[in-house]
Amino acid sequence: MSTTLNPSLRRAQAGTTEPAWVRYSLIGVALTFMFFFLVLPLAAVFTEALRKGFDAYWVALQEPDAWSAIYLTFVTALIAVPLNLVFGVAAAWAIAKYEFTGKAFLTTLVDLPFSVSPVVAGLIYVLMFGAQGWFGPWLQAHDIKIVFAVPGIVLATVFVTFPFIARELIPLMQAQGNDEEQAAIVLGATGWQTFWYVTLPNIKWGLIYGVILCNARAMGEFGAVSVVSGHIRGQTNTMPLHVEILYNEYQSVAAFAVASLLALLALVTLAIKSVVEWRHARELKATAELPQEMPSA
């Protein structure tokens, strides 16, 4: 029976897939490409870091300059990510929940920092707060340092990570519509309760997703931060800048040791991101399989 079915079954499948040799060669080419462009660079970071053994790696990571770079990187991310989180939620609420003129233009402006070169992003803050800049004389008179100091680094980081969370949330909240929130308001909930108990649970996966990507970029930003930092060792060096300095001083093991921490961060980011995606997909599937309570109109 099966022997007679097989040829027709195979012919039916042949319409929507390729012959086995095509499939395997396409998979082969794609995996080879990914091996050379993604796996090898990642592996190279760790092997270069451990080139002179674990002891040298360990010594490189215990340098006080490396520690102050790690510290500054975390402080920067700790300020920039919450700021953009609040902005992302507010912008998504305004854009997704209401209709108003100029909405499309506003959405484009929110995306703008993504397409601005990081170097230009750094430059604009130098032009604002640098010695030659708009507020330069006033800041100097009051002895406040923004550019070539920590506040400038934070500002530049906020700029380059500006759209991450808003961008995740806007399409998500648009797709979910207003029905549940309106029901909550009609039932007497305050605006804050509605957000906290109705909207937030619905957007939590998108929120986590946005925060993770925002954090990865905040900790890894190089170009913009490099323009505003002034590269003062132990003071205004973030981890990526420290990597550059060590690399240019031919301290290859030390440079790759700090880089390996950033690569680990990237791997953790990818892992969390994948888990979030899988859990979100599972939840969507679970709700899709629920029996409908009422036939929709």
Add this chain to the structure above:
Amino acid sequence: MALFSLARSHKAARVLPGFNITLGFTLTYLSLIVLIPLSALVFKTFTLTWPQFWEAVTGPRVMASYKLTFGASLIAALVNVVFGLLVAWVLVRYNFFGKKVVDALVDLPFALPTAVAGISLTALLAGNGWVGQYLEPWGIQLAFNPNGVVIALIFIGLPFVVRTVQPVLEDAEKELEEAATCLGATRWQTFSRVIFPSIAPALLTGFAMAFARAIGEYGSVIFIAGNMPMVSEITPLIIIGKLEQYDYAGATAVAVVMLVISFVLLLVINALQAWQRRHTGAPA
């Protein structure tokens, strides 16, 4: 301001609270972080006369950097279109061992700091690197010249194409392909006449996003490029170079040119995405 007043006319119809406060906060924050600093860039260029501006943005070294930046970005984005489509296709259509890991790995260029990618690619492709040592005897040099720029930009741009094409391929209706086969199309005809037209808008969007990102890229490129003036110096590096010589006006002039280009590209990408949504029939 026009946004506010026009917004108010709709107010009566709103049930959900928080419109004024969220939109107000959004506009204030957007102005402080993005719009006012960007306008500083534009105002700074007004300190230059037109001939000065023209000289700053068309000097021979700057022109060479445009050629390199646009040429390398274009090649890298085209390579990414081909391989991005291939990776997306393989991930959506076929099953193989380790697929989930490969899928997660596609986002590595988004997550890996660009400086790390830069030094790592350089270490691989330098004459004594894992890959470079096999290429050197053949006279192929991929690091410290324009080839290196292209390679770094391929790395940076890959996820853009994969991640825009992948969902469209996932949503593609198998029935159409079955119909094509029933009507006697070969598999290649089905791909080129049925599947490809449906993913073309997404592919073009991915191309534009990878291209836009590549033009502004700095961190990964400067390590591998060698940064020789007139040969392997990208435009963002020209800005840094002018800044280091305290030529703020000159740096600003080149930055304005880049800003205008990225703004145009942003509008093009938005238009492409709108086209894509109409094409697939999804709600805007």
